Amino acid sequence: MKFLQNLHPIVFLLIATTLEVSGDAIIRLSIFNHSGWIRIGFAFIGAILLFGYGFFLNLTPVEFGQVVGLYITTLFVVWQAINFIIFHKTPSLPIIVGGVLVVAGGLIITFWKEK
Numbered sequence: 001m002k003f004l005q006n007l008h009p010i011v012f013l014l015i016a017t018t019l020e021v022s023g024d025a026i027i028r029l030s031i032f033n034h035s036g037w038i039r040i041g042f043a044f045i046g047a048i049l050l051f052g053y054g055f056f057l058n059l060t061p062v063e064f065g066q067v068v069g070l071y072i073t074t075l076f077v078v079w080q081a082i083n084f085i086i087f088h089k090t091p092s093l094p095i096i097v098g099g100v101l102v103v104a105g106g107l108i109i110t111f112w113k114e115k
Contacts, residue, residue, distance in 0.1 A: 009061060020049075026043075
């Protein structure tokens with residue numbers, strides 16, 4: 001556990017968001033692309049990944065309320081990467097424009113310090 005204390009918070013967020021988005025994608029595949037035991041197996045794997053997301057997000061050595069801006073930014077970027085890798089979908093112009101706003105907002109929430 002001491003090893004985890006030396007990791008930067010962004011590492012936890014990258015792991016958490018990758019697990020969350022991958023888990024969601026696998027559950028989506030299980031629902032729409034499979035049936036029977038394969039569907040159940042994929043759903044189980046997705047559930048384990050989603051549990052891992054919650055676990056790593058809560059290991060992040062930052063106040064829960066303070067992690068939200070960077071988390072949302074990381075989530076959006078990872079979501080688009082997984083969407084491209086698994087579903088072969090490139091983001092549309094509205095998603096790119098909205099994503100720029102999401103990333104900008106997340107960075108403002110994270111790094112704007114009031115005096």
